[in-house]
Amino acid sequence: MFDTLSDKFANDFKTLQGKSKISEENIEETLKEVRTALLEADVNFKVVKEFTAAVKEQALGEKVLKGVNPGEQFVKIVHDELAKVMGEKNEEIDLNRPGIVPILVVGLNGQGKTTFSGKLAFHLTKNKKKDVLLVPADTFRPAAKDQLITLAKQIGVDYFDSDLKLKPHEIALLGYEEAQKRHKSIVIIDTAGRLHVDNELMDELKMVKATMEKFHPEVMMVADAMTGQAAVDVAKTFHEAVGLTGIVLSKMDSDAKGGAALSIKHVTGVPIRYISTGEKMKDLELFHPDRLAGRILDMGDVLSLVEKAQANIDESQAEKMMNNFEKGKFTVDDFLKQMDMMSNLGSMASILKMIPGMGGILRQVGDLSPAENEMKKMKVIISSMTQQERDDYKIVKESRIKRIAKGSGTTEDSVRDFLGKFKQMEQMMGGLSAMMKGGMPGMPGMGGMPGMPGMGPKKGFRQNPGEAFENPFDTGGKKKKSGKGPWGKGYF
Numbered sequence: 245m246f247d248t249l250s251d252k253f254a255n256d257f258k259t260l261q262g263k264s265k266i267s268e269e270n271i272e273e274t275l276k277e278v279r280t281a282l283l284e285a286d287v288n289f290k291v292v293k294e295f296t297a298a299v300k301e302q303a304l305g306e307k308v309l310k311g312v313n314p315g316e317q318f319v320k321i322v323h324d325e326l327a328k329v330m331g332e333k334n335e336e337i338d339l340n341r342p343g344i345v346p347i348l349v350v351g352l353n354g355q356g357k358t359t360f361s362g363k364l365a366f367h368l369t370k371n372k373k374k375d376v377l378l379v380p381a382d383t384f385r386p387a388a389k390d391q392l393i394t395l396a397k398q399i400g401v402d403y404f405d406s407d408l409k410l411k412p413h414e415i416a417l418l419g420y421e422e423a424q425k426r427h428k429s430i431v432i433i434d435t436a437g438r439l440h441v442d443n444e445l446m447d448e449l450k451m452v453k454a455t456m457e458k459f460h461p462e463v464m465m466v467a468d469a470m471t472g473q474a475a476v477d478v479a480k481t482f483h484e485a486v487g488l489t490g491i492v493l494s495k496m497d498s499d500a501k502g503g504a505a506l507s508i509k510h511v512t513g514v515p516i517r518y519i520s521t522g523e524k525m526k527d528l529e530l531f532h533p534d535r536l537a538g539r540i541l542d543m544g545d546v547l548s549l550v551e552k553a554q555a556n557i558d559e560s561q562a563e564k565m566m567n568n569f570e571k572g573k574f575t576v577d578d579f580l581k582q583m584d585m586m587s588n589l590g591s592m593a594s595i596l597k598m599i600p601g602m603g604g605i606l607r608q609v610g611d612l613s614p615a616e617n618e619m620k621k622m623k624v625i626i627s628s629m630t631q632q633e634r635d636d637y638k639i640v641k642e643s644r645i646k647r648i649a650k651g652s653g654t655t656e657d658s659v660r661d662f663l664g665k666f667k668q669m670e671q672m673m674g675g676l677s678a679m680m681k682g683g684m685p686g687m688p689g690m691g692g693m694p695g696m697p698g699m700g701p702k703k704g705f706r707q708n709p710g711e712a713f714e715n716p717f718d719t720g721g722k723k724k725k726s727g728k729g730p731w732g733k734g735y736f
């Protein structure tokens with residue numbers, strides 16, 4: 245996501261570093277590079293023009309802040325403008341209005357509509373505690389109905405067994421009435437893919453919209469982010485034809501450029517509400533312009549990382565692991581659970597990118613897949629170990645090594661290598677646990693794990709990931725009073 249831009253920007257801003265002040269001359273070169281980088285990322289030329297003009301105006305008008313170097317000031321300006329051009333803040337669908345909320349999912353062929361319908365149902369059910377009905381209304385490609393029903397079953401969401409002999413607008417209405425009967429709060433209607441040049445199918449969509457109009461539907465268009473400027477044009481056409489209330493960018497995981505994400509809102513005025521970042525049902529994120537601006541500029545995105553962890557990590561498992569950890573115990577099973585938790589959050593690269601400063605390092609390291617493959621190999625080896633061996637790896641001697649290598653389809657050396665690495669990890673974990681227990685001098689509140697407010701699994705985790713996140717670092721512009729901070733008296 246946004247790799248091309250991150251890469252270019254990191255280079256471009258180097259020229260401003262070491263300068264004592266932003267001036268007309270030294271900024272001109274950087275702005276030219278920014279302009280080129282944006283155009284290469286397939287951002288709409290009008291957006292690029294307005295963006296660079298706004299950055300320039302602000303950079304030159306900016307008061308010289310003492311103690312902040314021009315490079316940092318410039319990055320801040322670019323960050324804020326990037327966020328602005330993408331729509332400032334996240335705007336989710338208004339879910340709290342009275343009555344059932346109908347959501348029509350529209351777009352061209354193969355953009356990810358059906359997948360998104362499933363993901364949205366999953367998100368609304370799991371994180372927002374809504375009761376959702378999925379309605380397949382794609383009469384054009386009959387297999388689409390089965391595709392949606394399979395997803396519905398997989399995520400445990402109710403679906404409507406629509407009659408594909410009917411017209412899409414009739415199905416939409418029947419689906420809505422069914423949602424009323426079943427006391428649902430949201431009905432998601434998955435429509436057929438169409439080409440915007442296809443008048444017949446476009447008219448059909450207008451009919452669906454007109455039929456549902458009285459229920460004030462949300463009309464969400466799904467667009468493949470990889471299509472860049474084409475997605476912007478399609479959004480314009482669909483908006484003119486049926487009136488969109490939101491856009492979803494799909495396949496963001498495969499899009500390195502980000503042109504559509506940076507242009508669509510500015511060009512069409514329709515907000516991007518969600519981004520789809522993979523083929524699995526959990527791979528859906530709210531579109532947060534400000535956070536994404538941070539990701540583009542290698543500032544990381546800690547808030548999204550924390551939310552991901554809260555949504556995907558099993559609290560009771562985490563607590564059990566903490567208990568073991570406190571006792572200085574670290575077993576092969578604990579290690580396996582840690583790996584599973586990691587992979588639940590996404591690929592290694594995608595997680596690391598959310599940590600401030602890691603983006604640049606990642607680019608230097610390059611491909612992380614060898615490390616991911618190593619993790620997979622370890623998992624296979626562990627899966628061939630008995631419970632007794634997992635509880636105490638020290639009993640694994642030659643004959644057991646032979647059996648595990650055979651069972652996992654690896655080599656005896658690989659098993660030995662794993663055991664050696666695990667021993668190192670165990671020692672490191674033991675050392676860490678002892679250090680926590682002993683307390684570190686001069687660090688209040690660090691005397692042992694239980695004494696670390698906010699670090700226990702219970703306290704650190706939000707019960708409902710859908711609720712507003714309370715950022716412990718956000719002091720609302722005021723400095724936190726000593727003794728009231730999340731880390732206890734004397735920390736701040």
Ligand SMILES: Nc1nc2c(ncn2[C@@H]2O[C@H](COP(=O)(O)OP(=O)(O)OP(=O)(O)O)[C@@H](O)[C@H]2O)c(=O)[nH]1
Pocket residue numbers: 351352353354355356357358359360382385388435436437438494495496497498520521522523527
């Ligand atoms: N990598 C990736 N693949 C995706 C994403 N969303 C959808 N896909 C894949 O894209 C393909 C098309 O997705 P569908 O959801 O069937 O698309 P559609 O718009 O409903 O297609 P039609 O109904 O035929 O118009 C499938 O193979 C999906 O698995 C995503 O965010 N990332």
Ligand SMILES: [Mg+2]
Pocket residue numbers: 357358359382388435436437
């Ligand atoms: Mg479909």
